Amino acid sequence: MIEMQAPQAPCRKAAIFGASGGIGAALVELLAGRGTQVLAGSRSGKAPDMAGVTPFTFDLDDEASIAAAAASWADDPPDLVLVTTGVLTLADGTGPERSFKQLDADVMARVLHLNAIGPALVAKHVLPLLPRDRRSVFAALSARVGSIGDNRIGGWHSYRASKAALNMLVRNFAIELGRTHKQAVVAALHPGTVDTGLSEPFQANVPEGQLQLPARAAQHLLDVIDGLTPEDSGQQFDWKGERIAP
Structure with a gap:
């Protein structure tokens, strides 16, 4: 659990990669509502019509689009970057594997x-922009099922493996960035x-009271982010601020 710290200085400018998704859109609205300048990124370039929100386009299949967005911020970079993209079920309806017998190389590669x-790739282009003279945060949405130590039931092989890989990358980036920032x-x-939409096919199995609306989840995430310190860098936390085992 994150210990209570002195309030962190609020971020001045935030970039949301995945602003058209449920959590991403809710984060855009909450951040803009508290006076943060928000760069809202999606493939469509659409964003909530709010004061202080500037849309941009990017595509995870096109690194040049990510590089172009980051380059345009070089003179006035964000101090908070959130990657809220992610997939559990592919666009063609292919869902998480329940057995190793269902593994497919193309599906695994796509996930x-x-x-x-x-x-x-987002981190590659935005981490060098983060300010060195004050607090900054780069956070990516992961999942508890990406924890190797917490895995008790197996299955969902591609999704688990991809989130475990993301968690390792976050750890690597924290170590490297910490040398200069x-x-x-x-x-x-x-x-x-x-x-x-990510969880919709599986909501029937969610215990009563545990399904959160995007606005509530976004508020919890911002509360966690506000409490993070450099000593927490490289770790994974849940929406309650509790550290998740690697």
Whole structure:
């Protein structure tokens, strides 16, 4: 559990990669509502029509689009970057495998790309922009099922493996960035089960009271982010602020 710290200085400018998703859109609205300048990224370029929100386009399948977005911020970079993209069921309806007998190389590669490689490419281009003279945060949405130590039932092979890979990348980035950005935080965040398209096919199995609306999940995530310090960098936390085992 994150210990209570003195309030962190609020972020001045945030970039959300995945602003058209349920959690991403809710984060855009909450951040803009508290006076943060928000860069809201999606493939469509659409964003909530709010004061202080500037849309941008990017595609995880097109690294050049990520690089172009980051380059445009070089003179006035964000101090908070959130990657809220992710996939559990592919666009063609292919869902998580329940057995190793269902493994498919193309499916595994696609899930790994969207859940780990894509966020890593975002990090490649935005981490060098983060300010060195004050606190900054880079956070990516992960999942508790990416924890190797917490895995008790197996299954969901590609999804688990992709999130475990993301968690390792977050750890690597935290170590490297910490050498030059002493006040920076790099973290993976588990939002819980949220009422979005990602979880919709599996909501029937969610215990009563554990399904969160996007706005509530976004508020929990911002509360966690606000409490993170450089000592927490490289770790994964759930929406309650509790550290998740690697």
